[in-house]
Structures are given as C-alpha cells and as structure tokens.
Amino acid sequence: MIGPANPGVGSWPARRARISPHRTALVQANRTLTYAELAHRVDRLAAVLTGLGVRRGDRVAYLGVNDVSVFETLFATALCGAIFVPLNYRLSGAEIGYMLADCGASLLVHSADADELVASSGPLPRVLRTADLDAETAGEPPSAEVTLDDPCLLLYTSGTTGKPKAAVLTHGNLTWNTVNQLAHFDVLSTDRALCIAPLFHCVGLGQITLPTLFKGGSVEPVARFDPGVILARISEARITGFSAVPTMLQMMCQASAWDTTDLSSLTCVLYGGSPVQERVARAWLDRGVRLLQGYGMTEASPGVSMGTHEGTPAHPVSAGVPHFFTDVAALGLDERVAPLGTQPAELLVRGPNVFAGYWNRPQESRDSFVDDEWFRTGDVVRVDDDGWTYVVDRVKDMIISGGENVYPAEVEAVVVQLDEVESCAVVGVPDERWGEVGVAYVVVRTDLDEDTLRKHLEANLARYKVPKHLVFVDALPRNATGKVRRVELRARAAATFAGN
Template sequence: MTHPHSPVDVNPASAVARNARYQADVVAIRYPDGDLTYAQLDDKAARLATVLSDGGVADGDRVAYLGLNSASFLVTMLAAFRIGAMFVPVNFRLAAPELERVLDKSGARTIVCEEGHRARVENVRGGTALTRFLLVDDDSAVPATFGVPGWEPWSGPIAAATPTPSVVAKSFDDPAILMFTSGTTGLPKGVILTHGNAWWNAVNVDSVLDTRRGDVTYAGAPLFHIGALNSFALRALVRGGTVLVRRAFDPVGFLDDLATYRVNSMFGVAAMFAALSRVPGVFDMDFTSLRAVVVAGAPVPPALIELYAAHGVLLQQAWGLTETAPFATHLPAERTLTKVGSAGIPMPYTEVRVVDANTNQPLKPGEAGELVVRGPNVTPGYWENPEATAAALDDEGWFHSGDIGYLDEDGCVYIVDRLKDMIISGGENVYPAEVERVLSTMPGVVDVAVVGAPDEQWGETVVAVVSPAEGVTLTLEDVRDYASAHLARYKLPRTLKVVPDVPRNASGKLEKLVIRRMVEEGG
C-alpha cells in the first residue's frame, strides 16, 4: 500500500520537545544563573510560547531578542519556533541608528530584552513596529528594574502561563531566523534563514566534524552571529547534548570550564584563540576532551594554528557567511597542518566554485576569483529586499559571496581578499563604506577613506585616512567621539592618518590599494 506524502518536521523546538520526553533530566543548558534540563527548557519555552501567542504573535511573525549570551536567548528562540514565528537575534553592539533600522526592518512587534539594553530600545522604539516589551527579570547577571512603564518583567507571565501543548511543524522551506548583516552600503540587510538551511548545515557539520551525542558544546562567541548559533549550539539542543552558555568569552574562565565540564566542541574566531594562547600556563591544561574546534569569521594566522597543533589542539578553519548558514567550506582536522592557511574543502552537501567576477565563468586552480556557493544551506534571499536578493543569487542558484579566493590543485579553498574591502576586527564585520559615510558628515572633514590594517590582537584594526578643512586640526579622539553616536564601538577607528588629499581615481572612486599602501608605509 502507498502512504500519502508527509513532509518531515525539522523544527528544532520539536526536537527539544522529543528530548524532554525521552531524556527529561539531561542538562540542556549550563548557565551561571541556573542550569536547565531538557524538561525545564521545554517547559519554559512552551510557557513563553503561550505568553507570545497571547500577545498576538502568530505563525510567520517576528520576535526580536536583545541581550548577551544567556539561557534566555535560547528559550526565546525555541518559544518563537514553537509557534512558527521567526527569531530575530539582534547584535547588542549596535549604535542607536543601526538598532532602530534593524528593529524597524524586521517588523517585529514583540521584543525580549535584557536590562542592560532596555534604555537603548526605549530611545528608538518610536521608529519601530514594537508594541510589546518583555524584560528578562530572572537572570542575576542582569538584574532588572521593576515598574518601568510599558515593560513587562517576563517571569510572572511565564509562570502563570499554560504551556503551549504542541509545536508547529516546519519543513525545509519555512523561515526560521531573520539575521541582520550590514550591507556594503552600510545599511543592514535581513538574511532569511530557513529551517532547512539550519538542518542542512547541521548535517554538513556532523558529517565532517567529530561531534557526538551527549557532547558538551561551549558557547562563548556571540550567539547573535550565525557562526556561534548554528555551528554547534542549536544542533547540540536538537541532538540532546549540553550547551555551556557564557555571556562572553573569557580566556581564563574558558580554561576553568574546559577542566570542569570537559568541553568537546566549540566555535570561535581567531582573536579568541589568540587571547587564549596568551594566558600563562594555557598549554599545561588538558585539552584531550576538545575534539571539534571550528575557527571562522576571519583568516587564522598560520603561526596560531601551528602553535595549537604543537600542543595537540587542531584548529579547523571554516569559511562561510550568514547567508550560507554559516559554513560552505571546512578544513578537516587531518589536513590542519598540511594545508595551513586554507579554509578547507566544500561541505558534503554544498557546492563551491571560484568564478570570474565579471563573466561568472569557473576559473582554473590557482586563479583567484569570486567564491560562489550553492546548496540547501544557502539563504533563499534577503528580507523584503528583492534587489539585493537578485544581485546576490544568480539564475542557477549560486550565491555570490563577494569574497575573493582560489582553489589549489587538491580542491582546497584559500581566501585572498574581500571584494568589498570588508574589515574583520575581533571577528566582527566592519564595512568601510558605513564608517566613511558617518565620518564624511563630521564638521571639518573634507574627505575620508577607511581601510583595515593588520593587528595582532584583533586580526584587523580600523584606520581612518582623513583630509581636514584648512585650519582644522583633527585628533583620533575627536573622530571616535563623533562616530560613537552613530556606530558600534568595534567599528570606530583605532588609528587616524591625516593627509592633504585622500587619493581618488579619475571617476572619483577611492583608490583603496594606494590608501592601504600609504597606511602600511606610513607615507
């Protein structure tokens, strides 16, 4: 007999509910303010789902979260998924104008927020669709202020709510997460990530990394980034493992966690591992439990890879973007030392090509061109932005990354540069166009260019090359003070170079190569 076709449910909230039924007492989330077993996690998410529904959140609506890494972040995500809503994790480092644009574009009417960010939401709420404001009040790391008009401490409604009895089933094409990334123009673009994007990335990761049921995954990089959220953390909850959530990365604290909880897997950026390597006695620690370490977000210095490898820790480079959910390539552990500096080979269920950026034709090994990606982990497009979607995704489904790289004879990918001159500082993306746009409005500034310069601590640092008006003296402090009202701190210039004229070509475009040379040579 034939069975009617029934699409598989790939909603992570369904998997967590299943884990709550069959392994209720296993710790799902370890967090300083109190661990949550699968039964407790599922119950709290189900109660919050009811609170959200009662406030008008329905299938397809957006729920925003603003705060540092916490159990509350993951509870909110699962509650949104449970009722079919999209989760919008917001970068907590955004300055007010950026925060307003992201919240406005998302169309979210409900936000869950930590006390540390409440005032900033309050300042921009008029420019958004937000109507309901839930305040996390049960986390001792961020004590809440009670009695603030318009804000509901969330613990009361959660405790009083009846848990939502079932989870809305979701298939591959249903949207799950709306994650904003700065465009090269400096305006945020909302990347739609489907339940299928997350699911296929998990299949890719589990196919090539030594991750196991019951693993302890360390989550210290910001969860509002796709790398930290979707490399291991979300998958660990689906598989029934334990996520060790830390509000931020602390090198000394990480070593304590490694010893106490025998961490098995983690995602990090190069700056995290550079900081860890500077802790006295770090390599006297027992790293044997740590089987799967993915480093992405910025190229990893070969010397850092070799340092860790010499002590038995294989840092596995990966490459991808928010739009690829996140990994398109990964360097297997056994190739860590034979292919130092490579971002690896394509993931099993993902295609990667190097093409001529003008003709779109594939290039031969050794020839540098634009990296393009195709596969079920690739975003279907940008939120309410058909122009950006059409520019990034071609007719054959290839996503154009804007990154320049090449393949070697063995098919390993090497990243050379970024088509759009993006700077990566401490794992955070900084788009020069965005910083240039802000600084060009500063009184006394005639012209400005922003470039990245190598930096031992941050990977890259932001350098502003400025031409001032006659008689005007500009200092780095002046520039940072002005920009800080408009930009997140990590985007502020750390170095200022004052020049009579900023080099531009005949068509008025900034000559970035000449400008970088000026910065490097100090000329």
C-alpha cells in the same frame, strides 16, 4: 508512516526530549535544564507568545548577552511559526531602532543587561523582559505547522560596508547546515560545548552550538568573553568543543594561563568569520587541540567549507574543503559559472543551507544570485591542486594599482609573518599616478621600524603589492564580531593620503 508535522528548529527540544529526556541540554552558572525541562519551558513560552498576539510570520526580536533564555526564545518563536531576530547588543540605540523598524518586530524580548540600550532605541514594539517571562500567563500552545521552507531566523549582516540587511534563514537552511557540520566532524551526545561567540552571529549559533543540541549534548552559553575565564572553564568543566572568531583564539593563546591550562578534553575547536594568523593556528595545534577553520557567511547559515582533522596540520590557514551538501563554483570572466581553480576568482555557492534572500529587499536578493541558484559570495578564492580552499580577499576590498590586482589579505598575511606584528589591515586609497595604492595599518607587539617592515615586504611581495604608506596604530577598528571596519580605514586613508 506519517511524517513529522513540525520538522523545523522549533520542534528540536520536544523531539530530543523523547529520545534523551534526562540528558542535560543547557548549563549556566548553577542552573541546568534537561531536554525534558527545556521542551516544557519552550512549550510554555510559545503559549505565552501566542497569548501576547505573536502569530505565524511575525518577528520576535531578542536583545541581550548569551543566555539560556536566548535558546528558549528562539525555539518558542519557531514553534509559533514566527521569525526570531537576535540583535547585536553592542550596537547603539539608534542602530537597534533601525533594525527593529526594518524587520517590523512585533515583540522585543530582552535581558536586564540591555535595559539602558532598549531605553535609547527610540520607538519600540511591545517589550518583554526575560525576568518577567515566567510571570506571564500562558495561553493555549501554538498549533502552527512549520515546514523546512518556512523562515526561522533573521540575521543581520555585520554592516562593514553600509546599512546592515537581514538574511532570511529558513528552518531548512539551519537544519541542513547542522547536517553539513555533523558530516564534517564528530559531535557526540556526551559532548559539552561552550557557546562563547555571540548568538546574534552565525558562528555562535550555527557552528558547534546547534549541532551539539541536535545530537543531544549539552551547551553552556557564556555571557561575556574573557580569555582567562574561558580557559579556566575548559579545564574545570572538561569542555569538549566551542566555536569562536579568530580574535578570541588569539586572545586566549596570549593569556597568562595559556601554558598551564589543561586543554586535553577538547576534541574540536571551530573558528570562522575572518582569516586567522598562522602562528595563532599553530599555537593551538601545538597544544594538541583539534582545530578546524570553517569558511562561510550569514547567507549560508553559515557553512560553506571547513578543514578536516587529518588535513589541517598541513593546511593551517586553509578554509578546507566544501561541506557535504554544498556546491561551489567560480564566477568566470564572462560572468558565467565555471569550475574553481588555482587562479583567484569570486566564489559561488549553492545548496539547501543557502538563504532565501534578504528581508524586504527583492532586488538585492535577485542581484546576489547567478542563474537564480548560485549565491555570489563576494569573496575571491583559489583552490590548490589537492582541493583545499584559500580565501584570497573580498572582491570589494581588492586594490587595482597600475592595472594590477592587489589583494589586501595577501599583503596582510606577509606583514603578520613578523613576530613584532600583532595585526594588520590594508586598504586602497586613490593615487594620481597608479590609480590606487595600498595603505597598511599595523598594530605591533614590540618595537618595529618602518624600514625593517618595508624591507620584509619587498623581500616577499612583488613591488606593486607593497603598500605605499605604512601607518603604525594602537588598534584596528573592529565591529562587534571582530571584523575590521575597512570602511572606517578607507575614510581615514582618503583623508590622510589621497593624491599624495
């Protein structure tokens, strides 16, 4: 038997159309596309891209909110053997311009909501609005043969520590991540998923969304996140699952409709991107929702580990256990690969879901691997005796105070134990006596004084871990995917407290 000529992501709609042509693939507002209709539109769009000069290896950028057209453009680009580059529509024009130049995009496809942003992005490649796609003359369908080793996607990292760089994800990376997800939790062809995390982010694309399409279920992209609207849609459409970042889960369980929304249709809710507060996880678990935390990163497409339905209630804030086809290890003190254990250490990852390197950054790509096969995550983790993983902190975020290692995430977890606290971020600042000390930026929900907070910290942490400075703020600076912008907080702390 001859094997598949095009096993990559771009061929998914066509193959799915042969298996279940009349099943609904995508839903948006009053519009639905069956798998047969999606396959037809992808073929036509791929022909349009070919007619516009898109060739194998070219980069096709996309700018706009979650929409059916994102999927159409992704699959069509991949079918051409080209590389899809979804861009963060929450960035500035200058930042978009940097990414377009960095990836060398030959075409920018964008939706109407991005008109002003495109106009402010400086020099541009050829530009095509999604509203004009159907008006373009379709040429011959592409004949590019795509393999699992070919690049499919460039995803820009969030850029919390400097200029963002693009991770190169192959067709194989995305396919194996999908297989890993399906080995970890069940997705059915009858499932109906919401896509609420942005599709320029690995959580939005890699968790729930692509696995659901792979199995022949339906996906409903949501343009803008509104907690009340999402809750209503879950109930109305009998949504079975979605993926999210923790801030989204927190906003939904704090919404006025939370207690009255029917969540009984949900069979799996995944979250990742940053740690979740235990009270937020408990709020969902107490409603009977099968909540799973996934740990990963853009460079792993994104899955590395995930909780299980059976074990999550006893480990509500754990990152779970490794995915089926993913290996994990620790970077030992001698810079050698070692087994993970109960002592915190930097996590190493390898597997067919791990990326091919950073776009046009060969040295950074080489430096990010140990022994040419283990990716350095930069995250410090520990593993309990039962094998469940806990993310302690980022290596670069660690504070060394008086010769002792202080992990901000550990301190933050203690701070948010107080019901009065909404969120917290701890960063280090230079100190003449201790080398570094912690500065805690705290957002409160109700009245809380510094003395009460400090006593709580001293009762639950070693003295050297207690931040020297406590600062109450209205909000924490976050990037478009909800992660705290620690670079900004470090600069603020240095300007305020350095040497004090």
